[in-house]
């Protein structure tokens with residue numbers, strides 16, 4: 001007789017890292033904002049890897 005014990009990762013649920021997002025998640029971001037983190041990281045890596053030229057894009061911050 002072998003008991004099948006499902007070992008569930010006991011990770012505490014934390015609120016999404018995104019401010020204003022009350023969704024609890026086990027990761028940094030909730031499922032909805034998970035893409036933010038991913039895209040952000042990818043963007044950075046891609047830009048650095050490709051060695052993009054410095055494009056002077058002045059974004060007026062109000």
Ligand SMILES: [Zn+2]
Nearest residue numbers: 016021030033
């Ligand atoms: Zn979120």
